[in-house]
Every structure is written in C-alpha cells, then in structure tokens.
Amino acid sequence: MVERLAMPKSWRLDSKPHKFCPGCGHGMVLKVLGEVIDELAIQEKLIFGVDIGCSLLAWDFFDVDTVQTHHGRTNPVMVGIKRARPELLCIAYMGDGGAYAIGSQHLVNVAFRNEKIMAIVVNNCNYGMTGGQMSPTTLPGQKTETSPYGRDAKETGSPTLGPEMVAAIASPGAYVARGSVTNLKQLKKFMKKAVENQLAGNGFSFLEVISCCPTNWRTNAKQTWAFMEEEMGRYFKTGELLTAEKDEGHS
Amino acid sequence: MVERLAMPKSWRLDSKPHKFCPGCGHGMVLKVLGEVIDELAIQEKLIFGVDIGCSLLAWDFFDVDTVQTHHGRTNPVMVGIKRARPELLCIAYMGDGGAYAIGSQHLVNVAFRNEKIMAIVVNNCNYGMTGGQMSPTTLPGQKTETSPYGRDAKETGSPTLGPEMVAAIASPGAYVARGSVTNLKQLKKFMKKAVENQLAGNGFSFLEVISCCPTNWRTNAKQTWAFMEEEMGRYFKTGELLTAEKDEGHS
Amino acid sequence: MSKKTFRKLQYEGTKGCFNISPDLCKGCGLCKEKCPTDVLDWGKELGVYGTPIIVPARLEQCIVCGICELVCPDAAILIEKKEKEKKKAKES
Amino acid sequence: MSKKTFRKLQYEGTKGCFNISPDLCKGCGLCKEKCPTDVLDWGKELGVYGTPIIVPARLEQCIVCGICELVCPDAAILIEKKEKEKKKAKES
Amino acid sequence: MAKLIKIAIAGEGGQGVQSIGDILAEAGNEEGKEALYIPNFGIEQRGGVSLAFVQISEEQIGSPKFESADIVIALSERAVARTLQYVTKDTLYVYDNSLIAPPEVADEVIGLQAYDTVAPEAQAGKISRQVKSAQEELPKNAKRLIGIPATAIAQKELHPRVFNMIILGATVRAAGIVEMQTIEKALESKLGKKFTDNPKLRVLNFSALQKGVELMDTALREEGKV
Amino acid sequence: MAKLIKIAIAGEGGQGVQSIGDILAEAGNEEGKEALYIPNFGIEQRGGVSLAFVQISEEQIGSPKFESADIVIALSERAVARTLQYVTKDTLYVYDNSLIAPPEVADEVIGLQAYDTVAPEAQAGKISRQVKSAQEELPKNAKRLIGIPATAIAQKELHPRVFNMIILGATVRAAGIVEMQTIEKALESKLGKKFTDNPKLRVLNFSALQKGVELMDTALREEGKV
Amino acid sequence: MDKLSHEEKRAFMTGNEAVAWAAVAAGAEIMNGYPITPQNEIMHYWTRLAPKFNKKFLQTEDELSAGFTTIGGVLGGKKAFSATAGPGTTLFQEPLSMAEMMRIPMVLVVQQRGGPSTATVIYSQQEVNLVTFGGNGEGWRIVYSTSSHQELYDYTIKAFDAAWKYRFPAIILGDGYQAKMRESLLMYNPEERGILLVQPEVFVGKPGLPGRDRPADHLRNAFSVEEELFEAAMNIQQEYDKMAAEIVEADEQQIDDAKVVIIAHGVVSRAAVAAMNRLRAKGHKVGYFRPITLRPFPEKQLQAVAEKCSNFLLVESALGQLARLFKEALFNVPIKSFQTIYKPGVGITAEEIVEHIESHG
Amino acid sequence: MDKLSHEEKRAFMTGNEAVAWAAVAAGAEIMNGYPITPQNEIMHYWTRLAPKFNKKFLQTEDELSAGFTTIGGVLGGKKAFSATAGPGTTLFQEPLSMAEMMRIPMVLVVQQRGGPSTATVIYSQQEVNLVTFGGNGEGWRIVYSTSSHQELYDYTIKAFDAAWKYRFPAIILGDGYQAKMRESLLMYNPEERGILLVQPEVFVGKPGLPGRDRPADHLRNAFSVEEELFEAAMNIQQEYDKMAAEIVEADEQQIDDAKVVIIAHGVVSRAAVAAMNRLRAKGHKVGYFRPITLRPFPEKQLQAVAEKCSNFLLVESALGQLARLFKEALFNVPIKSFQTIYKPGVGITAEEIVEHIESHG
Numbered sequence A, B: 001m002v003e004r005l006a007m008p009k010s011w012r013l014d015s016k017p018h019k020f021c022p023g024c025g026h027g028m029v030l031k032v033l034g035e036v037i038d039e040l041a042i043q044e045k046l047i048f049g050v051d052i053g054c055s056l057l058a059w060d061f062f063d064v065d066t067v068q069t070h071h072g073r074t075n076p077v078m079v080g081i082k083r084a085r086p087e088l089l090c091i092a093y094m095g096d097g098g099a100y101a102i103g104s105q106h107l108v109n110v111a112f113r114n115e116k117i118m119a120i121v122v123n124n125c126n127y128g129m130t131g132g133q134m135s136p137t138t139l140p141g142q143k144t145e146t147s148p149y150g151r152d153a154k155e156t157g158s159p160t161l162g163p164e165m166v167a168a169i170a171s172p173g174a175y176v177a178r179g180s181v182t183n184l185k186q187l188k189k190f191m192k193k194a195v196e197n198q199l200a201g202n203g204f205s206f207l208e209v210i211s212c213c214p215t216n217w218r219t220n221a222k223q224t225w226a227f228m229e230e231e232m233g234r235y236f237k238t239g240e241l242l243t244a245e246k247d248e249g250h251s
Numbered sequence C, D: 001m002s003k004k005t006f007r008k009l010q011y012e013g014t015k016g017c018f019n020i021s022p023d024l025c026k027g028c029g030l031c032k033e034k035c036p037t038d039v040l041d042w043g044k045e046l047g048v049y050g051t052p053i054i055v056p057a058r059l060e061q062c063i064v065c066g067i068c069e070l071v072c073p074d075a076a077i078l079i080e081k082k083e084k085e086k087k088k089a090k091e092s
Numbered sequence E, F: 001m002a003k004l005i006k007i008a009i010a011g012e013g014g015q016g017v018q019s020i021g022d023i024l025a026e027a028g029n030e031e032g033k034e035a036l037y038i039p040n041f042g043i044e045q046r047g048g049v050s051l052a053f054v055q056i057s058e059e060q061i062g063s064p065k066f067e068s069a070d071i072v073i074a075l076s077e078r079a080v081a082r083t084l085q086y087v088t089k090d091t092l093y094v095y096d097n098s099l100i101a102p103p104e105v106a107d108e109v110i111g112l113q114a115y116d117t118v119a120p121e122a123q124a125g126k127i128s129r130q131v132k133s134a135q136e137e138l139p140k141n142a143k144r145l146i147g148i149p150a151t152a153i154a155q156k157e158l159h160p161r162v163f164n165m166i167i168l169g170a171t172v173r174a175a176g177i178v179e180m181q182t183i184e185k186a187l188e189s190k191l192g193k194k195f196t197d198n199p200k201l202r203v204l205n206f207s208a209l210q211k212g213v214e215l216m217d218t219a220l221r222e223e224g225k226v
Numbered sequence G, H: 001m002d003k004l005s006h007e008e009k010r011a012f013m014t015g016n017e018a019v020a021w022a023a024v025a026a027g028a029e030i031m032n033g034y035p036i037t038p039q040n041e042i043m044h045y046w047t048r049l050a051p052k053f054n055k056k057f058l059q060t061e062d063e064l065s066a067g068f069t070t071i072g073g074v075l076g077g078k079k080a081f082s083a084t085a086g087p088g089t090t091l092f093q094e095p096l097s098m099a100e101m102m103r104i105p106m107v108l109v110v111q112q113r114g115g116p117s118t119a120t121v122i123y124s125q126q127e128v129n130l131v132t133f134g135g136n137g138e139g140w141r142i143v144y145s146t147s148s149h150q151e152l153y154d155y156t157i158k159a160f161d162a163a164w165k166y167r168f169p170a171i172i173l174g175d176g177y178q179a180k181m182r183e184s185l186l187m188y189n190p191e192e193r194g195i196l197l198v199q200p201e202v203f204v205g206k207p208g209l210p211g212r213d214r215p216a217d218h219l220r221n222a223f224s225v226e227e228e229l230f231e232a233a234m235n236i237q238q239e240y241d242k243m244a245a246e247i248v249e250a251d252e253q254q255i256d257d258a259k260v261v262i263i264a265h266g267v268v269s270r271a272a273v274a275a276m277n278r279l280r281a282k283g284h285k286v287g288y289f290r291p292i293t294l295r296p297f298p299e300k301q302l303q304a305v306a307e308k309c310s311n312f313l314l315v316e317s318a319l320g321q322l323a324r325l326f327k328e329a330l331f332n333v334p335i336k337s338f339q340t341i342y343k344p345g346v347g348i349t350a351e352e353i354v355e356h357i358e359s360h361g
Ligand SMILES: Cc1ncc(C[n+]2csc(CCOP(=O)(O)OP(=O)(O)O)c2C)c(N)n1
Pocket: A052, A053, A054, A055, A071, A094, A095, A096, A097, A098, A099, A122, A124, A126, A127, A128, A129, A130, A135, G034, G035, G036, G037, G063, G087, G088, G091, G118
C-alpha cells in the first residue's frame, strides 16, 4: 500500500481515484497544476474556482480551498474573491464552453480590466459534461451531438481562438499562452509562468490547454492522441502569446 | 415650410426633431446611415435593431422596420431575424456599453460564427442613457459618474478596442472598421462598405463609430470636437481593419 | 404618409443659399465650431428647445463648403450652391 | 488528514522500478500508446473500474524515460530510476 | 396655514424648475418640517416639460406624487397644459405672463439656472399632446390665477439667469410655509463657493428672490385677496 | 401474472444494464402493453452503479420510479448494496453468483455490451457508501433469492460480451410478461445491421438469451418453486 | 420533405425525442438553444431531424442568446422555439419578459431539474415559480404542465397554437424524468386530425416600402412615462384574462363522492392517479385534481372541486410551489383540511401517497 | 477613516444617497454593480464615498458579473453588496439562486422600475414576484420592503445583519420614487446606538495549510443524486423557517376597531396611512396593515388582523403581486370582503384610496 504514488502533494487523497473518465485530459492538466502548486508552495493561499462543466468534478480535487460556481461564472467569482483579498491567489478553471460561450463576456472583460487572476481553459472541442455537444472550439467537420453531420463552418463559424483573442485585447502585464496535454513539460512551464505572473501581480494570466474527451469523442487511446496532435494541433498552436513586460520580481 | 431640408429620405419626419440631445453624435451617425440606406435603396429590406442605451431613442427614427430590444441583446435578436429571413438586411445599432459590456458574449460569438449581420457601435466613452457612468471605452483619467476621480487604468483596465478585438477573431468575409463623426466622409464610406458586405452575404460586418455625448461629458461644442479629435483619437484609430477577401459581387 | 413639415429660414449669399430650420436646430453649436470661415453665430430666433438658433452672421465669408450641413446632427442646415458655383466646383 | 492509501504493484527492471496502482488505473491506455519502447500492455488484474490494468509486459525494454508516468491522468504509475541510472542521466 | 402644502412646478428644461423644487424642500427640511421633493423622470427627449413635486408638512408625508396641488407654478405654454391635471378649486395657479424665457446657452453658470440637458433616463416627463396656446388653456377651475412677469422683470431689472429665483421668491411668498431666511440659507449652502468667488452673484440672487416676493405680494393684493 | 410488473436492474458501468432495461421495455411496448423505462442519471463519477427501472403493465403506468420492485437484478457487489432499498417480501431477487464480470475494453462491439463510459451528466447514480461483501449484504427479506452464474457461463460457453444477454433472457423468463420472440425482434431491430454484417453475432446473442432462460428455469426449478 | 408522415403511429421513445417530433408536427421551423441536462436530447433529435424536414437550428452562446434569437425568429414570422432547464430557465426570464411585453409568441420547453442553483441535472418540480411568474412582470405566459409523453406531444402542438393565436409566450413544462424515460405515445400529424394549426405571421419585413406603401413597424418595449406603461399593462392584462377563459385546462377524476382529493401536477399526477386507483380498490373514496395550465390557473375548476370535497392532499416534488398557486386559487374558500407531501428534487411514488392517506386519513 | 461619524444627524437627501450611507453604516466593504436607472446614484455616491471610507467598488460588465463578483467578495469574507432594478433584477436571479443554495449572505438593493421588460425607468412595485420567488428554487431570501428614507437606512443595516447572521441572501426592496425623491432621515452609526453589527466571516482562504492544519473548504452547489439534494433542501428550508420567526416584520395601525383594513407595502403604504388618517378624520373606521418582510411573509400577523377585521382593500402599483402573497397567507381564513386597487407602474395617492373607500364603502 502506498499513499501518493505519483500524485502531487496538493492532491487530496480522499477524492482519488478522481471522478474524470478514463483517459480524460482534465486529469493531466490537474496533475500539472498540482505539481506547480507544490513547487511554488502556494497551496495555502490558493483559491481554486471550478466551473460547471467537467471541471466541476474537481470540486474536491485538491487540498486547496475550492469553490464550484455556475456555468460560465467562475471568472467573476474569482475576480470578486481576488479584489476582496488581494493577498490570495485565484485560479478559475473551466471548459471551452464556460469560457468562450456562456462566460465570454466575463472573459473579455476580465482581460480588458486586466484582473489579477488566472484562468485555465481546458479545451476539449466539445461540451463534455452534457454529453458532447458542439462548442465554440469544435473543429470544422467534427461530429458532435448538435452537429451530427459535422460542424459546418459556414453556418456555425470557425473554432474560437481563445488565447489569440485574449492576447489581442489584453493589457501590459498580462500573460497569455496555449499549452497542450500532448506536451506536458511545456504545459508545466506555461502553467508555472502563469501562476508566477499572478504572484507578481502583473495582470491577467490566461492559459488554454488542448485537452481530450475520449468519452464524447468516442476515441480509443491511439485516436485520442492523434486527434489532439493532428486535428487540434492544426488549428490551435501552442506557445506563449503574451508575457508580462515588466520584471517579475516575486519571491 | 419645407419637408426634409437636409434629411435623408429614409428618415421618418414624424419623429423629427429627433430625441437625441443637442450636439449628440448619434444624430450624425444616423444621418450617415440614412444616406447609405437611400443610396443603396435598402429601405424595404432593412430591419433596424436598436439597443437599450441612447440608441433606443431611434426606435422610430427611420421609415424602416425597427425593433427596440434589450440592453446588450440587439445582436442576438438581429441574428434570429437574419437566420429566419436571410433575404432581409439586419443592422444592430448599439452603444459601447451594450456592445462591449453586457452584450460582449453576443458580440464575440457573432464574430466567431461570422453571422451575416451588421453591427454599429456608437462609442461615446460612457453610458449615455443612464447619466454618464464609466463604460468599457472610458479613457484613462476620464471622469464619469462611477469614476468620479478619473478612470484608474490599474484598477479598472484600459479602454476596450472593439474593432481590434473583432478583427482578431473574425472569419474570412468579415468587414471590420472604425470611423468617427469627426470624419463623416470616411464614416460614410465605411458604412456603405459594411452594408454592402452584408448585401453580398460575405460575413459579419462591424463598424465602431467614435461619437460624442456632450450632455454627460459636460462639454461645449468646441470641447466636444476636441475631445473626440484629440483624446479619443489618441486611443481609437480610425480605419478599416478587415475587409472581405472574396469579391463583393452584389447588385 | 408623414406630412410633417418644418419652418425654413433662407439666407441668400453670393455663392449659395444658407437654409436653417428653427424647428430643428437645437443650438448645439457643432456647426459653428466647424465652419472654416467663421460664418456662423447665434441668432435672435429661438430653436426647438428654446435656445438661439444658428445664423450665417457673416454670410459673405461663406464658401458653401457644406461642412456645417454635414455635421449638423439634426439636419437643420441645408446649403444650396448656386449653379455657377456648382459648375466651378466640378471643373476644378 | 487524509489517510487513504492505494495498492501498489511493483515491477523491478534493470534500469528502475515500474509501479502501478490497480486502485488508480482506469485502463484508458494513454500510457501504453506513448511508451517509446512498447513496454506496456494489458494485465490480468482489474483496475478501479473493473477493466484490466496496465503492466510492463516487456519491462526489459523500459528505458525509465518516465513518459508513462507523465501522461497518466490518474497518477497511477510511478517510475523509480535506479541510482546508477540517475547519476548517468545527470552526467550525460 | 394647512398642515400639508403640495406644490407642482413645471417648465422647460432650461428654466431651473428642479432647482426651485429642491431648494423649497430643502428649506422646509431646514426648518424641521417634513419635506419631500421628487422630480418627474423617464426616458425622455430633451425639451420635454420638467416637473417638480414638493410637499412640506408638519407631519409624515404620504405618497411622493399627488393628484391635486395647493400651488401650481407653470413657466411655459407647454407647462400650462402639463399641469392642468393638478388643479382643483382650491389651487393657487401661478404662471409667467411675460414671454417664455429662453434659457441661455453659456458656459458659466450665474444663478442656479442653466441650460441643463440631462441624460435621457434622468429626464423629466414629456408631454406628447400638442399644445395650442397657453392663454386658451389656463385652468378655469383654479381658486386663483396669478400671472407674474418674472421673465420680463428678470431681463429688464436683474439678469435673465435669475429668472427662477424670482419664481422661487414668489412661490415662497404664496406658500407661506417656509421663511425667506431659510431659503437664503439653503441657497447659501448650495452656491456658497460661487458666492464667495463672486459676491455680486449673491446680491443678484437675493435681489431676485426679494423681487419674487414683491411681485407675488402685488399680485395677491391686486386680486384683492390678501 | 400481475397487471404491473416493476423491475430494477443494477450493475457496473460496463455491464450493459441500460440495454437490458431498454430492450425489456421496448419489447413490452412492442406487445401493445404500456412500458416505461428510465435510467438513473446524474453528475457522476465513472464506475458508479448503473440503475435501470422498467415497468410493464396492462394499464397506464404511474410514477417512473418506484419504491419496491417485483424483480431486482443485481450484477455486482456494489449493485447489491444499491438495490436493497427496492426489495420487499414480494421481490424476486436475482444476482450473479459467479465472479463479477470484467467489462472488456475493445474497439469492436460484439453484443450490446460495451465499455460504455458516458458523459458525467448522463451517468447513472453513484453509491457513496462503502460496500463490504455482496454475500453479507444479500437481502434477507426477499421472497426468493436466485443466483445465476451468468458471468461464468458467458465466459465458458459463449463469449464474455454477451453476459448481459444471458441476464436479459433470465429476466424475461422470471418476469414472464413478454414473449422471447418479441425480445428477439427488439434485438433484431437494434442490431439488425450488425447481424447482417456478421451473422455469427446473431447466433451468439440469441444463444445467450436462450441460455439465460434455461439458467433461470433451472434456478427456479432447483428452488422447487415452479 | 418538410412535413410529418400522414399516418398516426405508436412510438416508444424518450420524452425529449417526443418533444422534437411534436415540434415538427406543430410546424416549428426554427430551434435555437443552449445545451443543458436534462433537455439535451431535444436538441440532439432536432439537429438530426432538421435537414430532413428543412428546419433550422442554431446553438447559441448562452440561454440569453437562445431566447433572443428565438424572439428574432418569431419577429421574422417563423415558429421558433427553444428548450432549457434549471439555471437556463432562470436566464430565460430576460427574453421571456421581453416577449411578454411585446406579445411575441416564442415557445419554450422546460424540463425541470433540481434547484436552486446547479443542484441536480435529474428531476424536480421546482421551476414552477419561475415559469409562471419569473421576470420583472406579471406572469403573462401560458404554461402547460405535462404528465406523459402523449401530453408532451399534444401540448407542444397546443403551445405553438396558443402562443401564435393569443400572442403570449408559451411554455411546455416537463421534467427530467419525462425527458429521459421511454414510454409509448401516439404520434400524429395534427392536420390529419383536423387540427387547423395557427399560421405564423410576420412582425417585421412585410412587403412594401415602409413610409410609402405601409407604415414602418416600430416595435418597442420601453416607455417614457408611467401612464404609457400603465395603459399598455392594463391592456395586456385584459387580453390575458380574456384568453385565460379560453385555454385554461384541468384534469379531475372521481371527485363526486371523494372524501379526499389529491392535488398534483405534471409527472407526479401519475402517482396521484395510481394512488387513487389503489385506494379506491381498497374502498377509500379518493379523488384527484390536476391543473394542466399552471398559467392561467384553473381557478374555477378547482373551486368547483372544493365545493364537493375540500379535504386536500397536495403532492409535489418542490417545497410548496404548486401549493402557492393552489392557495391563491382557493382564496377565501373554506377548506376542511389541507395536507402536503413536499419532496423537493425527488420523485414521488404512488406508494408514498397511499401510505400517507392510509395513515393520515 | 473607514467609519461613520459618531453623531446622529438629520439629513435631507435622495433615497439612493441614503442607501449608500446606510451601507457604509452597516459596515459594507465592497460594492460591485452595473448601472441601471433608477438605482444609479447608489453607485455614484458609493464611488464618491469609497476612497474616504476605504471601501471598494467595481463596475462589472453586466448584472451576472455584479452578482457573482459580489458572491466572490462575500466568500472572501467581506460584506459585499450590489444594487439593481428591472431587467437587472431578472439577471440577478442567477447569482441569487447560487447564494441561496450555498448560504452566501450577499445583499442586494432593488429599486423597482416599471415592468416587464425595459418598460419604464421610473417606478413600480412589479418586482415582488421576482425578489421573493425568482430563481429556480424555493425563495430562500430575506426581503425587506421599505417605505421611507429612514427605513431605507434602517433596513439596509438590518439586511446586512440578517444576511450574515442567518446566511441567506438579503434584499432591500425600494422603488424609483424612493430612489429619486428627497426627504429627511436620521443617519446614525448603529454601533453608537448599541446595535452590535454582525461581523463577516471568511468562507475561503482561512489561515493554515489545508489538508494539514485544517480541512480544505470545498464549496459546491451541484449534487450527484436526487437524495443528496433533497436532504440539503429540507435542511435549508428548516433553517429558513426557524429564521422566519425571528425576523418577520409587519406594521399595522388602528386595527382594533377597523371596519376596513388597507393592505399595502413599500412606498404605497404611505398613501395608505395618509388615506387612513384622512378617513379617520371624517369618521370612517379604517385601519392599515403592511408587511415589511415580504419574504418571510408575516402570515401570523396578518391572520391576527383578519380575525379582527376582514374587509380588506389591497393597494399596489402592480397587478396583484402583493395580493398573491396576501392570499397565500390567508389561505383558509374566511374573509368578509376583498377589494383591490392595482396600478402597475404608476404611483398611488392617498386621494385615490380615500375616494375608493368612500365610494365602495
Ligand atoms: C446556465 C447554464 N446553462 C447550461 C448549463 C449546462 N451545462 C453544464 S456543463 C455545460 C458545458 C460544459 O462544456 P465545457 O465548458 O466545454 O466543459 P467540459 O465539460 O467540456 O469540460 C453545459 C452547457 C448549465 N449548467 N447552466
């Protein structure tokens, strides 16, 4: 018997195995986040906000104070906490639907206002929680429950490029990047820099993560990796889009 | 006695003099729009949607079918009409608050989906209708009823750059421009191109107009012009940000 | 359908006519500021909001450029160029 | 506070130890696909969802690269490099 | 004096109607009475009639708006039409019998009067009915009709901008519920800074107030009712 | 036969519980009876117990869920614990007395059974209580307890993937409310395409059904109750 | 193909699927919606049916947009609808309030889930307050509460008709159980049954040059002064009341000799009927009453019941939401007894009701 | 300086200004809001007071954000509030429903305007349905309906206290008239009056390492299965009912010998009292009753009135919204007569009430 195996220290054991599906990208993202929490020793001052979407399954994921909010409303709740208690670190964790559809007014205005919080968007190209409907990031031609014949870009538009949008409207001090669970080392680097950006009080930190939803994609492991690397990779380029200009002089 | 004087033919006489304040930029924008309606002969197939904001004062402005909607919701109402009746032309007319604050989820998603409607945002740097509160486009240092000591960019962010944002996320076929009532000839050119873009069915047409609100700015005529030309001009650059790539082969 | 009409005051200058409707002018002054040759000033007559209307106080300076008409948010001004002027304008 | 523990199966190879917890492995197969030397395969034992767990079927090929551990969404795998290996890795 | 006096004041946007109402009520409050002032507001086109409702009472005041006024002050033709509904056989009806005052557009405020365009949602209620002529429309059922040449007097003797101070003075005299001294105090607290900067302003405003009192006095006397 | 028969089926995510319920109800409907099938669903962690409620009746059916079942089918240890609440003294309680079937993860579906992970909000209700051992927990109040070695037989004699067809067969036999023919018809309409592509599949599924009937027959006979 | 087949046919399907078919049968042309459990499959089926029947679908960015694009569709003269639940129903109050004021016949299907807040995605009857009187207004909506797939089908058709005939927004109120369960229903083409579907009309974009051939349509929901609103409101209320008499619906059984009347609505009324039957079989004189329209509420019908028997047992999967409508309807009507079973967010079975009546009389 | 001066002082101001000062007096630390007439001046005054009293303000992108950032402020352990009206109150139902479920003591000021939809920016009592029972839940809120600036001040202070003591969202319900009119009130520092303000508590971000020094706080509003929600809901309802007895408030005058009792709430009750006094002066025996808490509703108090006199005249600037609460409270209580004056969106004067009673008896 063993306690943690490869689990970050900030993971809460009682809620493990976690509630995500087998092979769900959320697990990978949260492992990276857990490691960053451990390495930056921020467990005590972190407030983790989870959206409604599969992210809600993380409501008791960490030994970290966590608030599960409403669909699309995690950004404003975190803004409210951060402004009330600037000494805390606030991370809003949500899906592509919560961030780019129902919560997009909050996302763009958080970016406009350069709120000193961090937002993580787990982009799995669909509405996972509700059973796989089209989302703003669904790829052209991708079949979902509400695009049963494949997404028709003419009728329903092209996939949302979140980081590109945020980068276009963000203020100096903001950090904007896109990582992927297909490159976890890079993802961790971005995640760390994003957290550090908040620690330094520079501005809004935004990180999209290319992730997977094998359940709704109906993919096996091989197809899952392939879809992320090839299909999603074609549309969603990983990398840092904005980094804080001023010196990040934090502890 | 005279009927129209300098009024475009599409202006409805019964509601003139219109309901905007003396010196209000809305009047200039609507004069330009009226001329474009006349010149492109679209009065019969145009549906004009006005937001809640001072734009609502235009609910009976034209001899054009007009729907006054809710604050921020003019884009979706116009999308609904356009999708129901693609042969109609739909213009959503709103303020900076309606477009960039409460209706921003609609704006960005209309852009993502490349809806074949046109949106006009009259940017007067404040919430005119409700008596001059701060808006997303209020300039740094600008005093409003809710930034009585001047907008503090650190606390409340920098002015929203609407066309820049839309251009960053729009799809091919979209038209994006910023005009100003300080350059009415250019504004008319942009307005016409935007309408033509919808006529051609190319994609979303977006036009922001730098405008004035002397009532809430508490400016006299000289100051009004100066604020637009100098203060606003510094932040908001006029010009075309996106034009439809494909040939605009309309009638 | 609409039968509404508005009063019109006409001032004839050398290059054209300056028309203003007191039923429309709200006295904002935007035109006055933009006139390149400082033609405009406040008149005695009151406009629709009970404020003085704009009049071409120095009509002789008017170059019928049409800027005042262009900027008036209430479409209260109409500049009519004289035929000659129009031709000239076209020729140049 | 939490006292929960998980079963661990340990497989000792030449370069290091491969540890897997049947209480955590959900049988997704992501690790299996990513192993660069095709070490992994399905085992007999059942994991937490009643599906076969991953085992290092060809452990001898394992280069303790840690990729399988890295990608496992459930933190079910732990790769322990042997001391020597670690040093070597550092030196290189 | 009645325990409760209800005053409705109406005029054009630029005539300073709200200031009159506000200062009246404030003075009532200053004297320890119950006072309530409420403007009419709505989504409005500029140039609508501006209405102010004031109640001053010895006791708690009921609803902020009322159906019948003890005193109605109408400062423009449209205001006359707009205020007819508040007139009963007990109403003292005061109107400006000189020309309607053109509000001046200028940048520096002399009195409390100014060209006060307000944002649409803060605007006083409009009247949509077409108004013919004030004279025709003057209420026939009022207890007393009193014409005050405030505009004329302001222009001739003082300054157009203190037109509303004349009206205020007249109203105070007619209502008899607050002391002129308290009104002056209220004015002082509103415009104190301006008065210190430009002591002439104080004189101008206070003279206008006084003029209003006198005009009302005369009017009442002429009608042989005081 | 009773006018209304209520069946609760419970098992692990991969055991095809919902398919059993669905086909049962569909067959009931096919025969012109009133039938109602409802899955338990909620925001769920995978691996929760999957529950299906089926009612078949000659008349209109009341509430979609019920408190006491005529037949309970429990296919895993956790399912046993989860279904205790539906057992009364009139309940026929059926459980798998072989090992719990490991659902197989593979890409090609043989029967209706599959490793069917569903999205969280479509997931059957979980059980949060800790379960000890099924044997300990088997209901003591049921009318009859019947163990069927479905898993073992499926693995030994047929194919692990048709485990749920055995269960379906057994249930049909126990409930006696629909004809086996109708079940076969329902299966045919669900899997017709697959059956045409691979006729062996049809044989496999239908054999499993038949096997289930026989197992139940034997079990009932062994208990000397038929 | 843009019409249903002409044959009536018995189908066995989920409630969500039934709604999608019913909308087709009702002549709905457009669905705009945002996913939420437990109504998702309505959208799933609609998107599959859409190309076959020449219908349109738009997945919007949120429920506000779903509501306002649906309004847009209606303004364009199309039968447009949406579907939602829970927090989505909350957000739908904004477009609904505009539809109430502007007399826009939008149709909305609500499959109730647990509340308040996100709560559960499963089931409840906790959205009664919201569908009847949500919004900053006076509840000018039509609300049909259904209890079976057959009714989901029938009342979806009725809702479109009532909406377009009377120009009020109409809501079909189901729940997660009805949404997800499978049972039988008879599907039909209403026109084949002689039901003349009300035809939609265009609000904007009529033929002719506005201002010359016809007045322009200027639609608004904002008023300058109080009196304008007062007039508009009194007018709409009057038309609502007039309509109420024509569309109000209730169901009742075995009232005449009843000693207890069970009150329930929606899916719970099935348990009520079953309980009544079981109790009758045992010799208990039990009756049942059920409002089908929750707005307008069948007041007179209920009052007539109370005259015959006023020992009531009210049963709902909420904390007194139906009870409030019930009490209002029976204002100043003397009642002998009033008992309740309130089970917010969970189902109610016939057994419970039987048990309650047997033990409480 | 972050406290009010210690002296009580008589002030003459608008209702909106009174609310801003009251919030300061109540110890409010944060206001997050979105502009809407007629509550704008609350924000205007607050932004002016904020730097002086070390308070915070955020103008959000919409009312949803105003509500959820306010919730965030509360979770952070601060007394946070917002203010809204009309369509804003509609949107506020989403955050309110979360606050109800998670027991988050957010405070909201609602200055009612005309409805439904955009309607007027002026005045009404048409948001009673929404503030009492809006949201996809069971109305777990506290609603104080005020009738004067003094009450706006007093009940703003009370609302913060009740919210934080009982952990339910609290609403101060005013209207556009109260918002915009100027009248006098006595401002005071509640602590100087011996009122011990309830201190806010931190929900998240307490000291100590979670998982080691203390359990982490895991707050949620979603449940997996029906039974979990049922338990939670019954629990909250129980605590709500317990609280109700402690905070319910009503005002009544001259009931004992009354032949008619006027029922009104909010600003309309002023007209009711004035009418009562005038009628009393003329020898009519008229009384008056007014619920101050609309949620929970003073049922017992009203029933006690009905026992003495049950000829009622109910008066409201809405189409029966108060009446619904009234009827529910008097369920199964026999009433002699019930008359109404409903004036949606317009003010009601004492004269009208007097007239009505004199002509209808
Ligand atoms: C107001 C509201 N509308 C809709 C829903 C239903 N809903 C829950 S999760 C979800 C989508 C989740 O998708 P995403 O945000 O991409 O997260 P994922 O599950 O894919 O990780 C939706 C639509 C809701 N809970 N609330």
